[in-house]
Amino acid sequence: MTITIQHLYYLVGAVLAFTAVATLTDRSNAKRYSTGLFWALYALVFLVGDLLPALWVGVGAVAMALIAGFGGVGAGKHQGPSPSQYAASAKRLGNKLFVPALAIPLVTMVGTLSAKYLAIGGAPLLDPKNTTLVSLGVGCVVSLALVCWLTRETPAQGLRESHRLTDALGWALVLPQMLGMLGLVFSDAGVGKAVAYVTTTYINMDVRFVAVAVYVVGMALFTVIMGNGFAAFPVMTGGVGVPVLVGVYHGDPAVMAAVGMLSGYCGTLLTPMAANFNIVPAALLELPDKNAVIRAQVPTALTLLAVNVFLLNFMMFR
Amino acid sequence: MLSDVNLWPLIGVAIIIVGFVLRFNPMLVVVVTAIGTAFAAGFPIDKILATIGTGFIKTRNLPLIILLPLAVIGLLERHGLRQHAQNWISSIKSATAGRLLIVYLAARQLTAAVGLTSLGGHPQMVRPLLAPMAEGATEARYGTLPERIRHKLRAFSAATDNVGLFFGEDIFVAFGAIVLMTTFLREAGIDVEPLHVAVWGIPTAICAFLIHAWRLYRLDGVLARELAAEGIVSLSAAAKTPTRGV
Numbered sequence: 001m002t003i004t005i006q007h008l009y010y011l012v013g014a015v016l017a018f019t020a021v022a023t024l025t026d027r028s029n030a031k032r033y034s035t036g037l038f039w040a041l042y043a044l045v046f047l048v049g050d051l052l053p054a055l056w057v058g059v060g061a062v063a064m065a066l067i068a069g070f071g072g073v074g075a076g077k078h079q080g081p082s083p084s085q086y087a088a089s090a091k092r093l094g095n096k097l098f099v100p101a102l103a104i105p106l107v108t109m110v111g112t113l114s115a116k117y118l119a120i121g122g123a124p125l126l127d128p129k130n131t132t133l134v135s136l137g138v139g140c141v142v143s144l145a146l147v148c149w150l151t152r153e154t155p156a157q158g159l160r161e162s163h164r165l166t167d168a169l170g171w172a173l174v175l176p177q178m179l180g181m182l183g184l185v186f187s188d189a190g191v192g193k194a195v196a197y198v199t200t201t202y203i204n205m206d207v208r209f210v211a212v213a214v215y216v217v218g219m220a221l222f223t224v225i226m227g228n229g230f231a232a233f234p235v236m237t238g239g240v241g242v243p244v245l246v247g248v249y250h251g252d253p254a255v256m257a258a259v260g261m262l263s264g265y266c267g268t269l270l271t272p273m274a275a276n277f278n279i280v281p282a283a284l285l286e287l288p289d290k291n292a293v294i295r296a297q298v299p300t301a302l303t304l305l306a307v308n309v310f311l312l313n314f315m316m317f318r
Numbered sequence: 319m320l321s322d323v324n325l326w327p328l329i330g331v332a333i334i335i336v337g338f339v340l341r342f343n344p345m346l347v348v349v350v351t352a353i354g355t356a357f358a359a360g361f362p363i364d365k366i367l368a369t370i371g372t373g374f375i376k377t378r379n380l381p382l383i384i385l386l387p388l389a390v391i392g393l394l395e396r397h398g399l400r401q402h403a404q405n406w407i408s409s410i411k412s413a414t415a416g417r418l419l420i421v422y423l424a425a426r427q428l429t430a431a432v433g434l435t436s437l438g439g440h441p442q443m444v445r446p447l448l449a450p451m452a453e454g455a456t457e458a459r460y461g462t463l464p465e466r467i468r469h470k471l472r473a474f475s476a477a478t479d480n481v482g483l484f485f486g487e488d489i490f491v492a493f494g495a496i497v498l499m500t501t502f503l504r505e506a507g508i509d510v511e512p513l514h515v516a517v518w519g520i521p522t523a524i525c526a527f528l529i530h531a532w533r534l535y536r537l538d539g540v541l542a543r544e545l546a547a548e549g550i551v552s553l554s555a556a557a558k559t560p561t562r563g564v
Contacts, residue, residue: 057371069349234502293473
């Protein structure tokens with residue numbers, strides 16, 4: 001038997017279904033019906049999403065966006081332990097508390113590195129196409145067993161804690177997937193082609209340094225729009241990199257690719273479109289300003305982008 | 319033929335920028351942009367919804383990294399993990415938020431550079447461990463902190479994890495981005511060695527470390543000034559001159 005990403009979808013779908021039911025019966029949540037519906041729809045995406053016609057899933061995604069967009073996703077009040085109970089528990093368990101927390105990355109790492117050698121009856125144990133994510137899933141389950149044993153809690157309490165944190169995150173939890181979807185719609189609709197056309201038509205790249213700057217800054221800007229350097233790379237490299245930097249000025253393509261992609265990453269540091277890295281952490285850390293993480297990154301990103309223009313210019317034409 | 323390019327889908331770029339600038343709900347902005355862009359590309363309504371649906375299913379792997387660890391992290395927090403992380407760091411006398419984050423930046427970048435990108439991340443490392451430690455190290459010096467300073471420390475913790483990951487993973491040869499780049503270039507008729515792409519990423523990675531570490535190095539001083547402006551001085555300084563008002 002191979003553990004695949006599909007198993008993780010079922011697991012996450014089941015946890016979200018629990019959250020949906022718990023929300024519907026949660027009287028401390030003023031918006032429990034719309035919030036419950038929101039999480040129920042999301043649970044369905046994971047449980048049966050691939051079996052439904054794409055049109056229905058599209059309607060569901062739009063419905064979720066409307067619920068979230070008109071303030072329908074609320075949070076209940078979760079009664080946690082008192083500060084003195086926290087302190088007592090922290091004192092009692094001490095450094096043992098670090099063990100399950102560090103077990104997640106550790107198991108993920110070991111799973112990723114050893115996936116090639118783990119097999120039962122010829123079938124790989126971990127899905128070879130998604131080793132990291134599947135290892136992460138295994139790591140979380142192992143760590144859950146560890147933490148339950150350590151704290152004498154039940155997995156059911158784990159579900160309640162998951163509900164508490166899901167409430168704290170709210171719709172921000174779904175935003176990365178929404179943006180991923182938008183990236184695919186953009187490429188289906190030909191946004192990349194249009195951007196490449198506009199850049200190459202309206203900017204004069206007869207000066208080599210200008211062409212380098214256009215490529216570097218273009219990678220960052222396009223990543224800001226798409227939220228992902230991977231989406232920007234084919235557009236800017238196909239539009240400017242290969243025909244101008246390599247074709248006209250005979251630069252080293254390996255340098256161009258390396259510095260180009262890392263310039264895209266500077267863009268990732270600057271954009272709310274990269275929700276997984278910028279918006280979700282702000283929600284996770286309970287920051288009132290959703291853009292606080294981006295603000296902390298702006299000086300690093302802009303300085304590095306300027307440095308990249310010069311690095312590319314000197315290393316590519318050495 | 320470039321002249322046949324349909325420029326109307328660019329309207330999507332305009333919608334998303336306007337939406338974010340006017341601070342509409344991002345979920346709503348994204349869906350309106352998706353519908354608007356697909357409409358501008360001439361898709362009929364059922365194809366628009368099906369494109370959204372297909373995209374939403376294809377990207378189901380994205381939230382896994384946040385959703386899977388929630389139960390464990392929640393249980394550990396319930397038993398005082400964050401408090402313990404704060405206590406632990408305050409027992410290290412030389413620890414400051416800036417120094418802690420510089421060490422973390424170096425560790426994150428180096429481990430990501432050898433492919434260990436999962437040793438970190440916001441739900442499993444930053445929220446339960448790194449951010450409480452940055453707060454704990456500062457609290458050990460200044461006592462109770464104002465909310466604004468706490469938020470600043472948390473934002474810097476998250477930012478440091480991002481910078482370390484981004485500018486580490488790209489110099490790992492087997493990383494997806496390198497595969498994507500070499501595949502794209504090969505299709506364009508240019509053969510490059512994945513190793514060369516990885517190696518030429520190193521200068522930018524070093525600059526990223528220097529720039530961000532310099533900002534973290536200055537962070538301790540910035541915090542001291544901001545706290546002083548609010549009338550909070552370090553506990554050791556206060557102990558030496560107990561009569562000083564500010």
